[in-house]
Amino acid sequence: MGDLAALDLEETAFWRPLMRIMTALPRALEDQFLPETGLAITDYGVLVALSEAPDHLLRISALAATTGLSLSRISRVVDDLTRRGLVEKRRCAEDGRASNAVLTEAGFARLEAAYPGHLARVRASVFDHLSAEDIRTAGPVLARLAAALEATPPTDDCGGRR
Template structure:
């Protein structure tokens, strides 16, 4: 199909336009709001909290740096900076990958797990206040399904 034979896209309805604009605003505002809460309450940015969370859920609390970056939706270089900060506070350590001398794993330390447990209530309160308190339980199920369809897991 060429550009000349492709049908014109259907214009957005007013409701669709409002949804797209609000979704864009939420994608920009929500991470900053939760991050501000986490820094104020626990001196732990969301990027660091999220890395600790994913490591805590991984087998042996260990993930390859590229896998951790993907889970946190960061670039590998961005993840390297986050892990470097966490490593400097002994919350994470880096170890060589078995069988791949070029690869690195991030490993959650006991201190990192304790820091995550300490920060969890502040994160929970923030996401409840900014998101969940604005939804009914039926909305949550439908919204979760819709978001999964929009951005399926890799």
């Protein structure tokens, strides 16, 4: 740690609220969402990704990349959504070892039903507190941070690359 410089005041003023947002926002969105819709925010994100994909179908690995979830996590979520009839799993025709996730009609209907409440919570939790200029300025900054995180290979629990 000797070579690492401490965060300066501006960095600290950015970092600490970001940490609070990363903790509080998912909780704020999920607290009413799960009881109202029967969907976790992660489930909703998977259904959205599939709804936007051609033929409502994505290879499991592409779905993991799209949602930012690990392969093991996306597999568990897809298996759960499959048990609930919201997603169907199909063997990939091009590669028999791989699987595709396909949004079912029931999954699309659940997504459509959940959307208005989710949108209202997103507006109340985030956008109602920002100006148009805040959104224009912050959007590219957050996109850059997300891209940098997605480009960084994950590490295992021991700090090694996976």
